[in-house]
Amino acid sequence: MRASDTAYTALRDDILHWVSPPGTVFAEVEQAQRLSISRTPVREAFARLAADGLLVALPGRGLVVSDLSRDTIVELFELRIVLESEAARLVARRRDAQIFLELLEDFRLAPALLERDDNRNEYYALVARLDAAIDKAVGSQFMVSAIRQLRPHLVRARRLARGDSERLLAAAAEHLTIVEAIVDGDAQLAADATAVHLRKSLKNILESVDHSAIAASNSAAAMNHS
Amino acid sequence: MRASDTAYTALRDDILHWVSPPGTVFAEVEQAQRLSISRTPVREAFARLAADGLLVALPGRGLVVSDLSRDTIVELFELRIVLESEAARLVARRRDAQIFLELLEDFRLAPALLERDDNRNEYYALVARLDAAIDKAVGSQFMVSAIRQLRPHLVRARRLARGDSERLLAAAAEHLTIVEAIVDGDAQLAADATAVHLRKSLKNILESVDHSAIAASNSAAAMNHS
DNA sequence: GCGCCGAGGAGTGTATACATAAGTCGGCTA
DNA sequence: TAGCCGACTTATGTATACACTCCTCGGCGC
Numbered sequence: 001m002r003a004s005d006t007a008y009t010a011l012r013d014d015i016l017h018w019v020s021p022p023g024t025v026f027a028e029v030e031q032a033q034r035l036s037i038s039r040t041p042v043r044e045a046f047a048r049l050a051a052d053g054l055l056v057a058l059p060g061r062g063l064v065v066s067d068l069s070r071d072t073i074v075e076l077f078e079l080r081i082v083l084e085s086e087a088a089r090l091v092a093r094r095r096d097a098q099i100f101l102e103l104l105e106d107f108r109l110a111p112a113l114l115e116r117d118d119n120r121n122e123y124y125a126l127v128a129r130l131d132a133a134i135d136k137a138v139g140s141q142f143m144v145s146a147i148r149q150l151r152p153h154l155v156r157a158r159r160l161a162r163g164d165s166e167r168l169l170a171a172a173a174e175h176l177t178i179v180e181a182i183v184d185g186d187a188q189l190a191a192d193a194t195a196v197h198l199r200k201s202l203k204n205i206l207e208s209v210d211h212s213a214i215a216a217s218n219s220a221a222a223m224n225h226s
Numbered sequence: 227m228r229a230s231d232t233a234y235t236a237l238r239d240d241i242l243h244w245v246s247p248p249g250t251v252f253a254e255v256e257q258a259q260r261l262s263i264s265r266t267p268v269r270e271a272f273a274r275l276a277a278d279g280l281l282v283a284l285p286g287r288g289l290v291v292s293d294l295s296r297d298t299i300v301e302l303f304e305l306r307i308v309l310e311s312e313a314a315r316l317v318a319r320r321r322d323a324q325i326f327l328e329l330l331e332d333f334r335l336a337p338a339l340l341e342r343d344d345n346r347n348e349y350y351a352l353v354a355r356l357d358a359a360i361d362k363a364v365g366s367q368f369m370v371s372a373i374r375q376l377r378p379h380l381v382r383a384r385r386l387a388r389g390d391s392e393r394l395l396a397a398a399a400e401h402l403t404i405v406e407a408i409v410d411g412d413a414q415l416a417a418d419a420t421a422v423h424l425r426k427s428l429k430n431i432l433e434s435v436d437h438s439a440i441a442a443s444n445s446a447a448a449m450n451h452s
Numbered sequence: 453g454c455g456c457c458g459a460g461g462a463g464t465g466t467a468t469a470c471a472t473a474a475g476t477c478g479g480c481t482a
Numbered sequence: 483t484a485g486c487c488g489a490c491t492t493a494t495g496t497a498t499a500c501a502c503t504c505c506t507c508g509g510c511g512c
Binding site: 003004037038044060061 | 465468
């Protein structure tokens, strides 16, 4: 594997998993030393991350991990809803793939899967398989690349959501509806079900964000009183 | 200006204006010599152009200017319609800018402007001002960046369209409807009018493409007979 | 004549040295 | 004491040498 890919993947993972939270400043030399490679591939990795919108240039200081405010999350989902609904519509129209029949079976089994918290990662992998299948079936390079552009930001945002099993079960049911609509070739239902799912996901995330913001301000207030 | 920016702009312009048509192969050393800079900034420019989708890597041979087939153009517009309709909707909802009143006046004068063919570039500049105003007013970084991602490809595609004054006049009328809807705050009309405009633009391009394809095959047939 | 194999070459991938710009901190001055 | 000016520091920007990979083309064997 190329050193620039290694650097890109490593830095990207750190950002996505909040090892490097928003506001973290990166410099070329520093990262080159940490990763034991030269500045050149680091530079390339920085450029790619900046193009992804994960890093923004900080004139004269380096590059900083981009912010992920409540408003940003809303904007992210507003666009995601538009894109993924349309993608679901296109996929349902084509209805050309065996893969969705397989996914249908798996999503039917998802509630059973989710009875144990240990299986969460399996469920997330299933969702990733659905995403990949949709990417493959939309048949529009531009649509796929527009959606892919959003994914890293969504991964970052997901960590802000409560992963309570109640929400996960509901999400599984929403996903099932989407896959059913695709298999049936019901384009409008696929689009609407996707929009429903995403709006509910957004709502869930925002509730988590607002809740923890309140908790944070409460604990800050408590500290001031102590 | 940085050498990498110079290289990026120069190469991009060549691609957009068909100086380097689809299929042209670029190599780092060659371009570095041509532009009298070192490989490093050329490399950065290549990376940016590849991220734009204007270049695709050709393993072991260099990078090739990406293809722009009829299907690609259709895909491009399918996504563009979704995105720009939504953008127009958002802008109409916000209705916060003086700029659209100015644009309204200018688009009302557009038919008079278009009476002379010399003024076409002024008209194109006006459309660019509208695009910029919408970019500024949508208020979503993700929406703007998704739309911007498509622009270079649209510039390339535009060259394939007939620029007959009949179509230009019709386009001016369609733009006027869009701006009126934005000024009125009629979000649904703004979205629908944008979709109408873009579908008609697509139709115009496709007719040109198909027509010249027929012409090309005819002349090829004539050459075979000669 | 067809296919495999290897040497050559063209191209990218990486390291590193040097150039340059911008931000910061200290000192000078009013 | 506050503000400005300038050198220093630290960062990025660029050039270039070298390493490595892969494509290509010629020769050899079957």
